Amino acid sequence: MVVLLDPPVSHQIDGLRRAVGDPSLTRVPPHITLVPPVNVRRDDLPAALEVLRSAAARPPGRLSLALGQVSSFLPHNPVVYLSVGGDLDELGRLRDAVFQPPLERPLSWPWVPHVTVADGLPPARIPGVIEALGPYSAVVACDRLVLLEEGPGRTWSPLADAALGAPARIGTGGLALELVGGRLVDPRFDAPCPPEGPLPPLVINAYREGAPVGWARASLGWAGPIRTVWVAEEHRGQGIGHHLRAHLEWALERESAHGRSGGDPGRSGP
Numbered sequence: 340m341v342v343l344l345d346p347p348v349s350h351q352i353d354g355l356r357r358a359v360g361d362p363s364l365t366r367v368p369p370h371i372t373l374v375p376p377v378n379v380r381r382d383d384l385p386a387a388l389e390v391l392r393s394a395a396a397r398p399p400g401r402l403s404l405a406l407g408q409v410s411s412f413l414p415h416n417p418v419v420y421l422s423v424g425g426d427l428d429e430l431g432r433l434r435d436a437v438f439q440p441p442l443e444r445p446l447s448w449p450w451v452p453h454v455t456v457a458d459g460l461p462p463a464r465i466p467g468v469i470e471a472l473g474p475y476s477a478v479v480a481c482d483r484l485v486l487l488e489e490g491p492g493r494t495w496s497p498l499a500d501a502a503l504g505a506p507a508r509i510g511t512g513g514l515a516l517e518l519v520g521g522r523l524v525d526p527r528f529d530a531p532c533p534p535e536g537p538l539p540p541l542v543i544n545a546y547r548e549g550a551p552v553g554w555a556r557a558s559l560g561w562a563g564p565i566r567t568v569w570v571a572e573e574h575r576g577q578g579i580g581h582h583l584r585a586h587l588e589w590a591l592e593r594e595s596a597h598g599r600s601g602g603d604p605g606r607s608g609p
Contacts, residue, residue: 394436407476
C-alpha cells in the first residue's frame with residue numbers, strides 16, 4: 340500500500356533514479372510506502388480493498404508533502420532516499436489505518452516516510468550520490484491511496500485506489516450508495532482498458548453495503564472526455580447509473596477548475 344507521486348514530480352524523481360542507476364527504476368513508480376510488500380490470498384482481496392477504502396475516507400482530503408533532502412539509511416541499509424515532511428501527522432494516521440489485516444505484517448525496520456531514489460547501491464558510492472542530489476526538493480499534493488500488485492519480473496503496478504477524503508453517500512440505511520473516486524475501476528470488475536490519452540482517467544466506483552455495484556469512468560482523450568458508465572445487472576433499474584453519471588460530471592468540473600493539476604474526485608459533492 341502506497342501513496343503514489345504524480346507528474347511532474349514523479350518524472351523528476353525518475354530522472355534522479357536514472358542518473359544514479361537505481362536497479363528498480365523500471366519496476367516500481369515513485370512512491371511513499373505505507374505497507375511493505377505482503378502476500379495477500381486471493382480470498383482476502385475484498386478485505387484488503389475494504390481496508391483501502393476505509394483508510395482513504397479518514398483524512399480530510401489531499402496531503403501536502405515536502406520532499407527532500409537526500410539522505411540514506413547507512414550503515415544499516417544501502418538505500419538513498421528523499422525525506423518527507425509536511426502533513427506528517429495525517430500521513431501517519433493514514434499509515435496506521437492501512438496497517439491492518441490482511442495487510443499487516445512483521446517489519447524488518449521501523450516505518451520512516453521516504454521516497455526511495457536508489458536501493459542496493461555500493462555503499463562507497465552513496466556519499467557522492469547524496470552530495471550530487473542534495474539540493475533537490477519538491478512539494479507535492481497527494482490525493483489518493485494506491486494498492487500495488489507484483490507482476491512478472493518483480494514489476495509493481497496499481498491494482499486499486501481510492502481518493503482521500505469522505506466519499507459521497509447517497510441515501511441512508513442498508514441501501515445507501517457510496518461513491519468513491521480514483522483512477523482505477525475496482526479490480527473485481529472485468530472492466531475494459533480505457534483508450535490512451537494525455538492524462539490519467541477519472542473513475543467513480545459505486546458500493547452498496549461494501550460490495551461493488553458499478554463504476555463510471557471518463558478517459559481524458561485528446562478530443563475530450565470519453566465517458567463510460569456500467570452497473571451490475573442485478574442492480575440495474577435502481578438509479579445507480581444516474582448517480583454515477585452525475586458524480587462523474589461533477590468530478591470533471593472540479594478537475595477542470597483545478598486545471599487538472601490533481602483534483603479530488605472522491606470527496607462529497609455540493
